[in-house]
Amino acid sequence: MENKNVKESLNPFEIAQRQVKTACDKLGADPAVYEILKTPARVIEVSFPVRLDNGTIKTFTGFRSQHNNACGPFKGGLRFHPGVTYDEVKALSTWMTFKCSVTGVPYGGGKGGLAIDPKDYSEGELERISRGFAKALAPFIGEKVDIPAPDVNTNGKIMAWMVDEIEKSTGQFQPGVLTGKPVDFFGSLARTEATGYGVAIMARAAASKKGMNLNTATVAVQGFGNVGSFAAKYITEMGAKVVAISDSSCTLVNKDGLDIPAAIAYAAENGSIKGFAGAEELHRDALLTQEVDILMPCALENVITSANADDIKAKIISEGANGPTTPEADEILFNKGVLVIPDILANAGGVTVSYFEWVQNLMRYNWSFEEVQSKQDVLMDKAFEDIWTLMGEHSVDMRTAAYMMSIKRIAVAMKYRGWY
Numbered sequence: 487m488e489n490k491n492v493k494e495s496l497n498p499f500e501i502a503q504r505q506v507k508t509a510c511d512k513l514g515a516d517p518a519v520y521e522i523l524k525t526p527a528r529v530i531e532v533s534f535p536v537r538l539d540n541g542t543i544k545t546f547t548g549f550r551s552q553h554n555n556a557c558g559p560f561k562g563g564l565r566f567h568p569g570v571t572y573d574e575v576k577a578l579s580t581w582m583t584f585k586c587s588v589t590g591v592p593y594g595g596g597k598g599g600l601a602i603d604p605k606d607y608s609e610g611e612l613e614r615i616s617r618g619f620a621k622a623l624a625p626f627i628g629e630k631v632d633i634p635a636p637d638v639n640t641n642g643k644i645m646a647w648m649v650d651e652i653e654k655s656t657g658q659f660q661p662g663v664l665t666g667k668p669v670d671f672f673g674s675l676a677r678t679e680a681t682g683y684g685v686a687i688m689a690r691a692a693a694s695k696k697g698m699n700l701n702t703a704t705v706a707v708q709g710f711g712n713v714g715s716f717a718a719k720y721i722t723e724m725g726a727k728v729v730a731i732s733d734s735s736c737t738l739v740n741k742d743g744l745d746i747p748a749a750i751a752y753a754a755e756n757g758s759i760k761g762f763a764g765a766e767e768l769h770r771d772a773l774l775t776q777e778v779d780i781l782m783p784c785a786l787e788n789v790i791t792s793a794n795a796d797d798i799k800a801k802i803i804s805e806g807a808n809g810p811t812t813p814e815a816d817e818i819l820f821n822k823g824v825l826v827i828p829d830i831l832a833n834a835g836g837v838t839v840s841y842f843e844w845v846q847n848l849m850r851y852n853w854s855f856e857e858v859q860s861k862q863d864v865l866m867d868k869a870f871e872d873i874w875t876l877m878g879e880h881s882v883d884m885r886t887a888a889y890m891m892s893i894k895r896i897a898v899a900m901k902y903r904g905w906y
């Protein structure tokens with residue numbers, strides 16, 4: 487997401503490092519803590535050949551960044567998107583380390599990706615690419631080593647192909663090597679919904695702190711994929727009115743409220759929200775500055791920058807995407823009194839329920855939808871309250887408070903391990 491008016495660095499890894507450094511400084515942490523956390527433990531680059539439908543061979547190059555495993559195995563999604571870069575996966579893996587620690591799930595941070603647009607490939611090609619990537623990563627991942635999951639443009643079907651390929655490569659039954667699998671293939675109920683649901687319950691918690699009545703609140707949701715669509719669905723069920731949604735094609739606005747279940751069904755059938763009836767269609771970037779109470783950026787990084795932060799009207803931002811706000815924009819929003827619920831808290835529902843999926847896989851047992859979602863409620867609501875308290879104690883923004891809480895926990899684990 488480029489904007490010529492943006493003055494600051496949009497390198498996601500530099501941004502992640504700045505966020506960690508700010509919190510380490512506020513904590514007065516031992517300098518060794520930042521020294522260890524500023525860089526991933528390793529970044530694996532793999533190249534693998536795939537036969538395309540026209541008979542030719544094409545080599546694909548992918549990455550897996552393993553940031554820190556002081557608190558448990560590396561954990562985080564695999565992204566298929568043309569914008570994937572070495573520095574992007576490094577940043578995303580860094581954010582995962584702190585996100586896992588925010589709700590206390592026993593993982594470190596990892597993330598991987600392939601710089602492809604899945605729309606350029608047939609279903610058969612996509613399966614061979616996914617299997618090729620999984621086979622290439624197999625020596626570096628495992629149920630107790632590094633556990634990938636879905637992210638942008640990946641889903642349960644791709645996770646199932648990958649599990650099958652890894653089991654073939656290792657000769658071991660290990661359904662817990664990946665999470666976000668289909669429910670009837672070792673997946674967990676409530677995982678598909680988990681990230682968007684978490685974005686909504688964090689917005690609800692913030693609204694309650696700010697004295698905002700959700701029944702009269704309006705919401706704009708950027709991105710209408712897995713995270714955005716469920717965030718929109720759940721915040722609607724909680725009483726708010728979603729008046730704007732967007733995806734890579736356009737923004738749709740209806741001041742009286744959009745019919746979210748109908749929009750979800752329309753997007754599933756048509757591949758995007760474009761053409762959905764009963765709404766005004768605007769440029770896709772118009773979403774961010776709509777006159778709403780709550781904004782949910784649920785697409786990609788760096789969408790809220792110094793170039794548009796001043797124009798944002800929302801009073802609460804619940805970050806479904808990873809890294810949607812630059813540090814410069816954070817400062818502008820903080821000074822305007824906008825409450826930003828940071829990605830490492832707001833979108834932690836995905837990895838939290840991935841953890842529940844993994845536990846069920848290891849136990850060979852299944853929990854009900856209600857049981858999983860209520861466990862998610864408990865961990866996320868507690869994380870919100872703890873971070874809220876820390877934010878007040880240190881007079882910092884919520885992102886810095888979330889990092890501070892997380893870093894404290896990781897620093898303890900690293901200390902016991904004798905890393906410093």
Ligand SMILES: NC(=O)C1=CN([C@@H]2O[C@H](COP(=O)(O)OP(=O)(O)OC[C@H]3O[C@@H](n4cnc5c(N)ncnc54)[C@H](O)[C@@H]3O)[C@@H](O)[C@H]2O)C=CC1
Nearest residue numbers: 637638639681709710711712713733734785807808833836
């Ligand atoms: N899937 C998950 O469980 C988790 C995802 N996330 C993060 O949430 C974000 C979205 O992920 P998913 O929903 O899984 O991906 P997805 O692939 O299901 O959906 C992405 C959506 O963003 C839209 N989009 C892309 N470029 C856009 C643009 N320029 N303007 C507006 N919309 C645009 C796409 O059209 C699509 O609707 C990513 O940052 C991801 O890392 C974070 C935690 C967990």
Ligand SMILES: O=C(O)CCC(=O)C(=O)O
Nearest residue numbers: 562563635637836837840
């Ligand atoms: O479910 C997971 O393990 C990770 C989800 C993820 O990639 C993320 O939170 O950004």
